[in-house]
Structures are given as C-alpha cells and as structure tokens.
Amino acid sequence: MQSCDLTVKIGNLVLKNPVIVSSGTFGFGEEFKDFFDLNQLGAIIPKGISLEPMAGNPPPRIFETEGGLINSIGLQNPGFQEFIKNKLPYYRHLKTPLIINFFGNTQKEYIELARRFDDVRGISGLEMNISCPNIKKGGIVFGTDPRMAYRLAHAVRKATKLTLIVKLSPNVTDIALMAKSVEEGGANAISLVNTFRAMAINIHSKKPELGNIMGGLSGPAIKPIALRMVWEVHQAVKVPIIGMGGIMNAEDVIEFILAGASAIQMGTANLINPRAGIEAIQGIKKYLTQNKIDRIQKLIGAFG
Numbered sequence: 001m002q003s004c005d006l007t008v009k010i011g012n013l014v015l016k017n018p019v020i021v022s023s024g025t026f027g028f029g030e031e032f033k034d035f036f037d038l039n040q041l042g043a044i045i046p047k048g049i050s051l052e053p054m055a056g057n058p059p060p061r062i063f064e065t066e067g068g069l070i071n072s073i074g075l076q077n078p079g080f081q082e083f084i085k086n087k088l089p090y091y092r093h094l095k096t097p098l099i100i101n102f103f104g105n106t107q108k109e110y111i112e113l114a115r116r117f118d119d120v121r122g123i124s125g126l127e128m129n130i131s132c133p134n135i136k137k138g139g140i141v142f143g144t145d146p147r148m149a150y151r152l153a154h155a156v157r158k159a160t161k162l163t164l165i166v167k168l169s170p171n172v173t174d175i176a177l178m179a180k181s182v183e184e185g186g187a188n189a190i191s192l193v194n195t196f197r198a199m200a201i202n203i204h205s206k207k208p209e210l211g212n213i214m215g216g217l218s219g220p221a222i223k224p225i226a227l228r229m230v231w232e233v234h235q236a237v238k239v240p241i242i243g244m245g246g247i248m249n250a251e252d253v254i255e256f257i258l259a260g261a262s263a264i265q266m267g268t269a270n271l272i273n274p275r276a277g278i279e280a281i282q283g284i285k286k287y288l289t290q291n292k293i294d295r296i297q298k299l300i301g302a303f304g
C-alpha cells in the first residue's frame with residue numbers, strides 16, 4: 001500500500017491521523033490497551049473531569065435503543081486530584097497526544113480547572129464540555145446560550161496556554177451561532193456533537209428505562225444529524241472542527257471529513273468493538289490509496 005499523509009492540525013496540535021477516541025467511551029485508556037497499540041490513535045480523550053469527584057446518576061444508566069445508546073452516566077468521574085495522581089501517569093508512557101475533557105458547574109470552576117491542567121506535564125490540549133447547567137445562573141446550560149458560551153470560552157482561553165477545543169451540545173436550534181460564539185471567545189477548535197437529549201419507557205413496568213428518566217442519545221441513530229451540524233458549522237467558522245456522532249467505521253470518518261471536519265472522534269463504536277478506532281485508521285488508508293489521494297487534508301470540506 002502506497003504511503004499517504006494522514007496528519008491533521010487542530011490548533012497547535014499536530015495529530016498523526018484524524019481518529020480520536022471520545023470522552024466517556026474509552027475509559028481512562030488503559031482498559032483498552034490489550035486490544036491494540038494505543039500509540040496508533042490520533043489522540044485520546046478520557047472521561048470528563050470536574051474539580052471534585054462526582055458519583056453520577058442513579059442506575060440504570062445505559063439503555064440500548066434502535067441504532068443507538070441512551071446514557072445517563074451523569075458525568076461520574078474521580079475529580080481532578082485523583083485523576084492526576086492515579087490516571088494520568090499511564091498516559092505518560094504513550095506517544096499519543098492526550099486531550100483532557102473537563103467541565104464545571106460555574107464559570108469559576110471551568111477557569112480553575114483550565115489553570116490547573118495548564119501546569120500539568122503530559123497534556124496536549126483541553127476539550128471543554130459546555131453541555132452542563134450553570135448552577136449560579138439557575139441551571140441554564142452553558143452550551144445553549146450563545147452569550148454565556150462566548151463569555152466562558154473567552155474567560156477560559158485566558159486561563160490556559162493549551163489548545164482549547166470547545167465541545168458543543170447539539171440540543172440547540174442554531175448550532176452555527178453557538179460555534180461562532182465560542183470561536184469569537186477564542187476557541188482554537190470546535191468539537192461537535194455531544195449527545196442528544198432522549199428517553200425511553202418500559203411499557204410493561206410503565207417506568208423509565210433510565211434511573212434519571214432522561215439521558216443522551218449517541219451512536220448511528222444520530223449520525224445524519226451530526227453530519228448536517230458539522231457541515232453547517234464548517235460554513236460558519238474558520239477554526240478546525242472535530243466531528244463526531246455515530247461514526248462506526250472508515251466510511252463514516254470520510255463522510256465527516258468531506259463535510260468539513262479536520263478530525264473526528266469515535267465514541268459508542270468503542271463500546272461495540274474496542275478495535276473500532278484502529279480499524280477505521282486502516283480503512284482510511286485503504287480509501288486514500290484506492291482513490292489516489294496523497295494527503296487526507298485535501299478531503300476536508302471537499303464534498304459537492
């Protein structure tokens with residue numbers, strides 16, 4: 001197979017290929033190490049981290065649905081200190097860039113976390129999850145109010161030197177407006193989409209399938225909507241886009257790149273096939289070779 005150039009750029013970050021494993025679907029990385037060499041991935045994003053540990057939502061927290069998965073994990077995580085002490089050291093053995101997904105309940109918490117991660121060795125970038133309710137503003141989700149999202153991106157941008165990726169919620173009417181707001185705030189890249197608010201009911205027990213009633217839908221069921229959103233955002237902003245939502249294989253990856261994504265993330269796919277990421281990388285190489293394309297960057301936004 002002729003060699004082709006798979007490198008892509010996200011802010012200051014150069015990834016050797018565009019395949020990133022998404023937050024919450026790849027544990028803390030180490031759990032997947034027996035399935036393939038993790039150094040082959042473009043980047044790894046572990047479970048989202050908050051300042052303090054979080055216990056998450058009551059069970060059941062996962063429900064399989066037609067073509068997808070509804071989860072209500074509730075951002076369970078060990079918190080900043082425990083992550084640095086017991087989870088981060090594993091990544092220092094890897095060559096793959098580590099991007100930290102983080103979130104807060106207030107703007108102050110987001111800033112504090114960005115500052116703390118800025119001082120830690122071995123972190124290549126930050127992915128800020130803004131799909132969280134701001135407890136100070138009565139629970140309005142940061143990611144659904146363009147002004148709040150702008151202010152948050154602006155404040156956090158000043159708190160860190162690391163590449164700042166802002167991860168958008170798809171639960172909005174105008175995704176391009178949200179993207180423009182965080183770009184103006186100073187985001188170096190935008191990742192989309194997070195999960196779609198969803199629910200399921202058991203008709204026999206007449207009870208919700210999830211302990212939290214509502215959760216977030218991911219997987220192939222959301223792919224066409226996520227793709228449309230990536231395309232809309234591609235037309236609205238200049239910063240690189242990391243696309244995701246139901247990507248299962250190399251064909252899906254190519255589709256998102258043609259729609260304007262510079263890189264992609266795979267989430268639910270990892271839960272079905274732990275080797276999904278590495279298989280997608282192999283499939284991308286095959287596609288490029290068969291189509292005589294020497295650089296993947298030529299495909300970004302190149303449909304139509």
Ligand SMILES: Cc1cc2nc3c(=O)[nH]c(=O)nc-3n(C[C@H](O)[C@H](O)[C@H](O)COP(=O)(O)O)c2cc1C
Pocket residue numbers: 022023024025047048069071073075101129167193194195217218219220222244245246247265266267268269
């Ligand atoms: C079980 C589970 C846990 C997740 N946890 C997080 C998280 O902690 N932070 C975050 O930003 N996104 C989280 N997500 C969202 C994924 O990273 C991704 O944005 C979403 O699932 C869409 O991609 P997919 O269809 O490929 O899974 C989670 C998704 C799932 C299924």
